[in-house]
Amino acid sequence: MSPIDFRNTNMIWASVLVETLARCGLQTAIVCPGSRSTPLTISLANHPDIEAIPILDERSASFFALGVAQRTGRATVLVCTSGTAGANFFPAAIEAHESRVPLLILTADRPPELRQCSSGQAIEQVRLYGNYPNWQTELAVPQRDLHLLRYLRQTIVRAWHHCHAPSPGIVHLNCPFRDPLPPLPEPSATEALQPEAFAEFFDRVTPFPACETNFANSDLDAIDNAIARWRQVERGAIVAGVATSLEPARYAARVKRIANALGWPILAEGLSPVRNHVKDPSQSPVVCTYDLLLRHDTHRAALEPDCIIQIGALPTSKVLRAWLAECDPERWIVDPSDRNLDPLHGRTHRLYCTPAAIADRLPVEPSEPSVYRVAWMQRDRQTRAAIDDLMRASVENTSHPPIAPTIEPILSWLLPQILPRETPIFIANSMPVRDVEYFWPPNDRGIQLWFNRGANGIDGTLSSAIGIAHRNRPTVMLTGDLALLHDTNGFLQARSLVGSLTIVPIDNNGGGIFEMLPVAKFEPPFEEFFATPQSVDFEALCVAYGVEYRAIADPIDLRQQLAALPESGIRLLHVCTDRKHDASWRKRHLNALGAPPSGEIS
Secondary structure (H helix, E strand, O other), rough: OOOOOOOOOHHHHHHHHHHHHHHHOOOOOEEEOOOOHHHHHHHHHHOOEEEEEEOHHHHHHHHHHHHHHHHHHOOOOOEEHHHHHHHHHHHHHHHHHHHHOOOEEEEEOOOOHHOOOOOOOOOOOOOOOOOOOEEEEEEOOOOOOOOHHHHHHHHHHHEEEEEEEOOEEEEEEEEEEEOOOOOOOOHHHHHHHHHHHHOOOOOOOOOOOOOOOOOOOOOOOHHHHHHHOOOOOOOOEOOOOOOOOOOOHHHHHHHHHHHHHHHHEEEEOOHHHHHHHHOOOOOOOOOHHHHHOOOHHHHHOOOOOOOEEOOOOEEEEHHHHHHHHOOOOOEEEEOOOOOOOOOOOEEEEEEEOOOHHOOOOOOOOOOOHHOOOOOOHHHHHHHHHHHHHHHHHHOOOOOOOOOOOOOHHHHHHHHHHHHOOOOEEEOOOOHHOOOOOOOOOOOOOOEEEOOOOOOOOOOOOOHHHHHHHHOOOEEEEEEEEEHHOOOOHHHHHHHHHOOEEEEEEEOOOOOOHHOOOHHHHOOHHHHHHHOOOOOOHHHHHHHHOOOOOEEOOOOOHHHHHHHHOOOOEEEEEEEEHHHHHHHHHHHHHHHHHHHOOOOOOO
């Protein structure tokens, strides 16, 4: 059976476009409702090898697509009608660019003669996303011409490749269509183009593999020269920043191989796979409490490095960044993309490669740990022990009803201990990512962390998490109440979700992060304009969307609810906290936890 729909000119054009995408490797398309996109919608919906998912809200749809693309490493297609529909994709387009996630956006449009003439639902869509796309163009208006169909095929192949290389990101194709938009029969369409003309039309369209990145041009000599330099350094450390990987265990193993071959410590961000693949924390080079330690001048001075290998982007910690800027050590940035990953503008060298390329040039046998690494590990063990004692006491002292509200950091400390192995978990921006950095302990449970840390916004949080959960193992989401409420239309996707998502919202009735900033002292207008409490009845919200709801009494109750995750659907485990109490706890303990002991380590 021919993959071409010969019913009319638009359907021939759209079916060639969609078949080309399928042969390139497209698996999932997110389609928003509208009239001008009808040919694309019908072609995608009818293709046997593409999962086409209809989603009402364009912003929610785009973040759902972002989540799917993050999980698979393969571009997801986004389709919308003309007008402001495509503008609602913009926040996700920015995040995809900043996070290096492949997305292919197809915005349907009116033909040129119906633009800038008050024809309705027509805005300027060419270059709608500014400089964020890897590549962008406007397609020709559909015609029954074999030469133009070949141009269409090759343009789509090029678009798919640009989604993935040289660095993953977005591609925008503006797609004009003339009437008739539905597949109304047009006999002249088959007369102009016989099916036989397409017998070998797609033969040379081959899949472009899903990948984490493709831009890598550092030669082996450059890597070997860097290794030779690192071997001369006595006080060197690896800073493993925010990272996602399609193979997190292998990623973590390669970073650790570099550290062990050099005898260096790894300062591992909570959102790095490295923290979740630590077999023996007492012997591991992985340091998790660097933010708490570097709040103290004694540690800052004693741990000053000569050289840093920065893998990917820097961690979230402002304390760490300020320390690196102050020390200004020689810094080697290891990343295969073409992005500038040096916000500190320091003394940096760049290796355009993956950690694997470096690990493969190093021996498997570990070197003797440096004195500098031992100093880091001793301090880290002491601080982790203090965190464990504090958190364990908070959990064990829970009464019914609790004497004091649950403190928010308990969740980031508890989750990696209680979630089933290899659970995917989406971490929302604002306080959750920071608590993960401060309190997520090293473990060997292979928990898979996902997040939107490109532009660091709270928009699309729920939709992204549902996209991660789609056709994945049972997934969890840790979020604040405002980030969840900002995207409640994501709940509309519950019927499209194949899999399950358990949402753990920290409901402190407002923006808890602002309580930690100097602006909290200015009341008014702090509470109304910064904390912005919403006072939403989450149980009623869940009823409205058909989502399972459960109020969590205490950390012990949460442990029981997360020990086994459901196989399908969305449920919400409502955790209430007190914003003021939590801010007071942080001010009391964050600096104290990393404080030097009386018998200071040399």
